[in-house]
Amino acid sequence: MVQAQVWNLAKHFDGFPDDSNFELKVEELPEPRDGEVLLEAVFLSVDPYMRLVSCFSLNEGDVMIGTQVARVIQSNNSAFPVGTHVVASCGWRTHTVCDGKGLTTLMADWPQNVPMSLALGAIGMPGLTALYGIEEVLGLQEGDTLLVNAAAGAVGSVVGQIAKIKGCKVVGSAGSDAKVAFVKELGFDEAFNYKTVGSLEEALRKASPDGYDCYFDNVGGPFTTAALQQMKNFGRIAVCGSISMYNDSTPQTGPYPYLTMIFKQIKMEGFMETRWEHKNPESLKRLMGWINEGKLQGREHITKGFENMPAAFIGVLKGQNIGKAIVSV
Amino acid sequence: MVQAQVWNLAKHFDGFPDDSNFELKVEELPEPRDGEVLLEAVFLSVDPYMRLVSCFSLNEGDVMIGTQVARVIQSNNSAFPVGTHVVASCGWRTHTVCDGKGLTTLMADWPQNVPMSLALGAIGMPGLTALYGIEEVLGLQEGDTLLVNAAAGAVGSVVGQIAKIKGCKVVGSAGSDAKVAFVKELGFDEAFNYKTVGSLEEALRKASPDGYDCYFDNVGGPFTTAALQQMKNFGRIAVCGSISMYNDSTPQTGPYPYLTMIFKQIKMEGFMETRWEHKNPESLKRLMGWINEGKLQGREHITKGFENMPAAFIGVLKGQNIGKAIVSV
Numbered sequence: 001m002v003q004a005q006v007w008n009l010a011k012h013f014d015g016f017p018d019d020s021n022f023e024l025k026v027e028e029l030p031e032p033r034d035g036e037v038l039l040e041a042v043f044l045s046v047d048p049y050m051r052l053v054s055c056f057s058l059n060e061g062d063v064m065i066g067t068q069v070a071r072v073i074q075s076n077n078s079a080f081p082v083g084t085h086v087v088a089s090c091g092w093r094t095h096t097v098c099d100g101k102g103l104t105t106l107m108a109d110w111p112q113n114v115p116m117s118l119a120l121g122a123i124g125m126p127g128l129t130a131l132y133g134i135e136e137v138l139g140l141q142e143g144d145t146l147l148v149n150a151a152a153g154a155v156g157s158v159v160g161q162i163a164k165i166k167g168c169k170v171v172g173s174a175g176s177d178a179k180v181a182f183v184k185e186l187g188f189d190e191a192f193n194y195k196t197v198g199s200l201e202e203a204l205r206k207a208s209p210d211g212y213d214c215y216f217d218n219v220g221g222p223f224t225t226a227a228l229q230q231m232k233n234f235g236r237i238a239v240c241g242s243i244s245m246y247n248d249s250t251p252q253t254g255p256y257p258y259l260t261m262i263f264k265q266i267k268m269e270g271f272m273e274t275r276w277e278h279k280n281p282e283s284l285k286r287l288m289g290w291i292n293e294g295k296l297q298g299r300e301h302i303t304k305g306f307e308n309m310p311a312a313f314i315g316v317l318k319g320q321n322i323g324k325a326i327v328s329v
Numbered sequence: 330m331v332q333a334q335v336w337n338l339a340k341h342f343d344g345f346p347d348d349s350n351f352e353l354k355v356e357e358l359p360e361p362r363d364g365e366v367l368l369e370a371v372f373l374s375v376d377p378y379m380r381l382v383s384c385f386s387l388n389e390g391d392v393m394i395g396t397q398v399a400r401v402i403q404s405n406n407s408a409f410p411v412g413t414h415v416v417a418s419c420g421w422r423t424h425t426v427c428d429g430k431g432l433t434t435l436m437a438d439w440p441q442n443v444p445m446s447l448a449l450g451a452i453g454m455p456g457l458t459a460l461y462g463i464e465e466v467l468g469l470q471e472g473d474t475l476l477v478n479a480a481a482g483a484v485g486s487v488v489g490q491i492a493k494i495k496g497c498k499v500v501g502s503a504g505s506d507a508k509v510a511f512v513k514e515l516g517f518d519e520a521f522n523y524k525t526v527g528s529l530e531e532a533l534r535k536a537s538p539d540g541y542d543c544y545f546d547n548v549g550g551p552f553t554t555a556a557l558q559q560m561k562n563f564g565r566i567a568v569c570g571s572i573s574m575y576n577d578s579t580p581q582t583g584p585y586p587y588l589t590m591i592f593k594q595i596k597m598e599g600f601m602e603t604r605w606e607h608k609n610p611e612s613l614k615r616l617m618g619w620i621n622e623g624k625l626q627g628r629e630h631i632t633k634g635f636e637n638m639p640a641a642f643i644g645v646l647k648g649q650n651i652g653k654a655i656v657s658v
Contacts, residue, residue: 052588220587242587251588255580258549258571259381261599268597270590 002029002038007064007092007309009054016247017051017317022064022310029097037103038074039088039096041306044327045120046313047154051246063091064309067125069106069116070096080105087119092309094329107284114291115300121324122158122298127287128280129240129273130158130216134166136276137238137269138214142167145208147227150218150243151191152179154324159216160188161296168214171207173223175319182322186297200226211235219244221252228260237268247317299323331358331367336393336421336638338383345576346380346646351393351639358426366432367403368417368425370635373656374449375642376483380575392420393638396454398435398445399425409434416448421638423658436613443620444629450653451487451627456616457609458569458602459487459545463495465605466567466598467543471496474537476556479547479572480520481508483653488545489517490625497543500536502529502552504648511651515626529555540564548573550581557589566597576646628652 003026010023032038045067054065072084077100080086086103090096106119114123121127133155134140146163150156151172160170164187172183172191180191190207197203204212204226211232217224220242231237245252261268276283290296301321303312306329316325332355339352361367374396383394401413406429409415415432419425435448443452450456462484463469475492479485480501489499493516501512501520509520519536526532533541533555540561546553549571560566574581590597605612619625630650632641635658645654 217587221585224585224587239587239590242585242591245585245588251584253582253584255582256550256553256571256574257586258546258553258568258599259574259580261568261597262571262601264599265601265604266599268590270587270593270595272591272594275594 001031002095003027004029004093004095005306006094009058009060009062009064011060013051013055013247015249017310017314019310024307027093029095032074032076032097035077035099036097037072037077037080037100039070039086039090039098040073041068041070041094041096041329042085043069043117043120044092044306044309044329045125046309046316046325046327047126048241048243048246048316050313051317063093065089066092067120068093069119085110085116087124094306107288111288111292114288115298117300117302117324117326117328118291118298120326121154121300122291122296123284123287125273126154126324127158127298128276128283129155130162131283131287132273132276132279133216133238133240133271134159134162137271138216138236140166140168140214144213145169145171145210146214146216147171147173147204147208147212147230148216148218149173149194149223149227150175150241150319151183151188152176152322153218154321155240156216156218157183157186157299157323158296161186162290164188165290165295169208171204171212173203173219179322182299194223201229204230214238216240217242221245222254225254225257228257228264228266231264231266233264235264235266237266239268239270243317300326302326302328304328330360331424332356333358333422333424334635335423338387338389338391338393340389342380342384342576344578346639346643348639353636356422358424361403361405361426364406364428365426366401366406366409366429368399368415368419368427369402370397370399370423370425370658371414372398372446372449373421373635373638373658374454375638375645375654375656376455377570377572377575377645379642380646392422394418395421396449397422398448414439414445416453423635436617440617440621443617444627446629446631446653446655446657447620447627449655450483450629451620451625452613452616454602455483455653456487456627457605457612458484459491460612460616461602461605461608462545462567462569462600463488463491466600467545467565469495469497469543473542474498474500474539475543475545476500476502476533476537476541476559477545477547478502478523478552478556479570479648480512480517481651482547483650484569485545485547486512486515486628486652487625490515491619493517494619494624498537500533500541502532502548508651511628523552530558533559543567545569546571550574551583554583554586557586557593557595560593560595562593564593564595566595568597568599572646629655631655631657633657
């Protein structure tokens with residue numbers, strides 16, 4: 001009989017999450033039946049979207065949503081023999097019994113020297129989000145100037161690197177000097193700390209006096225108000241996240257963007273990476289290829305210990321991570 | 330020697346325009362030189378965009394911007410013989426001396442029974458705006474449900490009719506019961522008076538309980554906040570105008586739309602019809618074809634007398650027109 005540790009949503013978020021929103025439980029797991037497997041978490045993902053989605057999809061007492069890299073430690077399903085590593089969306093749990101549905105086996109020839117945790121980052125959902133935002137939404141072209149915010153985060157850091165691979169000028173905004181130094185190391189052409197820069201408009205203008213062809217938005221709110229003013233005519237905006245707004249109890253307001261969108265004939269599109277799921281196998285291979293060639297770095301911010309899931313999650317919402325935030329068990 | 334009457338911008342708009350913003354002047358025109366023509370205005374257009382664009386492009390004392398259908402009454406340019414009717418962007422003037430640049434001769438075989446004033450409306454800029462918004466921006470497909478506001482206006486009324494030609498369900502919002510009756514006559518499936526409807530969200534839901542695939546926006550502001558909530562996933566929005574915001578001295582604010590855009594994966598694009606100018610000859614023929622077949626009505630709201638230009642213009646901003654607002658000389 002295996003005991004799973006499980007983090008539940010103790011009470012719904014209202015404003016910024018704290019420890020009181022979570023409770024750690026122990027769950028007795030049944031033996032896997034025919035077709036089922038027993039998974040053991042190796043790496044768990046903490047992501048900003050969890051703040052948002054849990055409000056709509058969870059009841060108090062439910063297991064927190066989330067994805068993990070897990071190892072099959074018991075198997076009655078020939079598709080997932082013992083020792084297989086899978087990506088599983090089974091929430092904040094150390095152990096899980098499930099049938100094979102929704103499990104994705106890690107790429108067959110995953111290289112020894114590439115951490116499997118990247119399957120939750122640069123070679124996983126955040127990497128795919130960056131890639132699809134750039135290719136499917138923005139249609140980024142060589143020579144374009146791209147703006148990305150939360151640039152040191154799991155998605156933003158990959159966005160900037162892919163844009164550099166594609167021959168673009170990349171400007172990044174991030175929330176600390178260490179993050180700015182990090183994205184410059186990654187090859188960003190310009191980067192600034194939006195918290196200390198004074199006027200955001202001025203910083204955006206200085207970083208690219210000619211304006212921006214493309215803007216990959218992870219932040220929303222007033223940042224986008226400022227960015228809109230610096231877009232070139234026919235600018236394209238991929239709306240991927242709104243982390244500046246996730247912890248608001250009442251919706252933030254600001255000037256309507258519509259007039260600017262008309263004058264500059266701007267296209268703005270909200271998206272989720274699941275839309276292009278059918279392309280994932282091919283796309284993950286491309287991301288892995290760039291990692292192997294040294295063109296893409298998958299920086300991670302690893303917190304040790306399943307007991308630290310809430311702290312790691314709150315850290316992400318506070319912007320304490322550089323690169324992809326991961327909890328290792 | 331011909332005297333032109335000319336409406337100037339006496340002082341810049343601040344809030345809602347009134348008579349004090351305009352002044353009527355008399356101008357002595359020179360004789361047309363080689364290559365030049367003398368135009369006499371027949372119909373003049375008044376449009377909401379003038380409120381906006383004049384702020385950026387005019388100095389106090391400049392002639393108000395605008396387009397007219399004019400007759401050539403003197404000509405030293407063989408391309409425009411006397412008696413030719415042209416569309417000319419020469420502003421609020423009864424007479425103009427100009428070389429041929431920027432003049433567009435009315436379609437060669439303009440039918441006797443079609444008023445030439447439609448070259449400023451359904452077979453002119455507003456008609457092209459409707460067509461390009463539908464085809465180039467929204468990519469409207471048979472079976473889609475389309476929402477359009479300012480539905481009884483120059484652009485909105487054409488938008489709804491083209492959408493019906495394309496086999497769509499059309500819902501219109503307008504600002505009076507007479508306008509609602511008018512667009513229902515045009516074949517709109519549903520229409521409501523947004524001023525008396527109480528809850529806009531409720532009216533939008535009732536008119537199309539399944540939501541909207543496409544939204545052609547002429548209004549902006551809080552209307553769009555409400556409309557966003559009723560869009561289907563992957564909804565497309567063409568941002569054509571923001572008439573609810575043109576007369577604000579300080580920009581209106583409202584909830585940021587970005588989170589909704591992400592969840593519903595909404596695409597929103599600002600546009601101006603000039604982007605597809607190269608398609609105009611073909612497009613105007615299509616619009617004329619629909620007029621001839623009786624599938625498209627070019628309703629007009631005609632004010633008589635050049636002296637009434639400001640009143641007609643202010644009337645448009647107040648929503649007093651049904652169909653295209655025109656001043657006849």
